[in-house]
Amino acid sequence: MRQRQKTKVKRFTITQRVLHLLLMVFFLILGSTGLARLYFQTSWGKGIASFYGGYERSFQIHKIVGILLLCCFLVHALYLVFKMLRKNRGSSLFGPESLLPHPRDFKEFFQHVAWFFHVSSPPSFGRWSYWEKFDYWAVFWGIPILGITGLLLAYPIAASRFIPGWGLNVALWIHRIEAILAMALVFIIHFFIAHLRPHKFLMDLAIFEGSVELEEARRERSDWVKSLEKTGKLDFLLTPETSSRLRAFYYLFGYIAMALGIYLVIGALANSKSVIW
Numbered sequence: 001m002r003q004r005q006k007t008k009v010k011r012f013t014i015t016q017r018v019l020h021l022l023l024m025v026f027f028l029i030l031g032s033t034g035l036a037r038l039y040f041q042t043s044w045g046k047g048i049a050s051f052y053g054g055y056e057r058s059f060q061i062h063k064i065v066g067i068l069l070l071c072c073f074l075v076h077a078l079y080l081v082f083k084m085l086r087k088n089r090g091s092s093l094f095g096p097e098s099l100l101p102h103p104r105d106f107k108e109f110f111q112h113v114a115w116f117f118h119v120s121s122p123p124s125f126g127r128w129s130y131w132e133k134f135d136y137w138a139v140f141w142g143i144p145i146l147g148i149t150g151l152l153l154a155y156p157i158a159a160s161r162f163i164p165g166w167g168l169n170v171a172l173w174i175h176r177i178e179a180i181l182a183m184a185l186v187f188i189i190h191f192f193i194a195h196l197r198p199h200k201f202l203m204d205l206a207i208f209e210g211s212v213e214l215e216e217a218r219r220e221r222s223d224w225v226k227s228l229e230k231t232g233k234l235d236f237l238l239t240p241e242t243s244s245r246l247r248a249f250y251y252l253f254g255y256i257a258m259a260l261g262i263y264l265v266i267g268a269l270a271n272s273k274s275v276i277w
Helices: 014-038 043-051 055-086 089-094 103-116 130-154 165-196 214-220 222-231 244-270
Strands: 008-010 211-213
Touching: 008 214, 014 043, 014 055, 014 165, 014 244, 043 055, 043 244, 055 130, 103 130, 130 165, 165 244, 211 214, 214 222
Parallel strands: none
Antiparallel strands: 008 211
């Protein structure tokens, strides 16, 4: 059997892909069960709640999945520590492959905006673009906020031993506002930037396949590819094309997730006037 030509370069490890998959699934469940409870006085909210077995069952599922998401966050944090310990700490945190904000991100942002208006050439990104870093850190600090406030609300009697009653009301509003911001970011901004841009349509499969076309990486992330070539790592990261069946499954799964997210956004906006806050 002829060996398939390696035309792609690996961007994500299997660990990163699995954690992202769990984040997707958990986020959709938490978003839908949370909205089912918030909108329960509407027929739309009752319909979502009935899918999960009713109002109380939605709460139980919301609580369990929320705890699972916090566990995934802790696993991810340990994964980051492990990665830093394996490498030189300074180069891991502040090197070109770091997800920490860097002055060049602001330069790339303004150059990108100028390119939109045809007054500049497109920026040359490294492994991570400025919007990918923004997406990452929005989720990174959002999960602890949602998790801590969620635990206080899930176990109010235990929480009342440490905070006054009005603190639970504050936690409720922080939880709601952060959840709304998170859903708006993921279901609108992230979906569009990651998948619906003209040169990514039908979908950017990088997080599913774990790799991108080498020529595409040369165009969009030339600094990253040049760094890999300079260090001799590129040959080790080259990988063959994903099978057509697997790609079809990724498209199907990805668009189902996107459809569910957009459905939640549209339903929440359409029924917002009926919610008793």
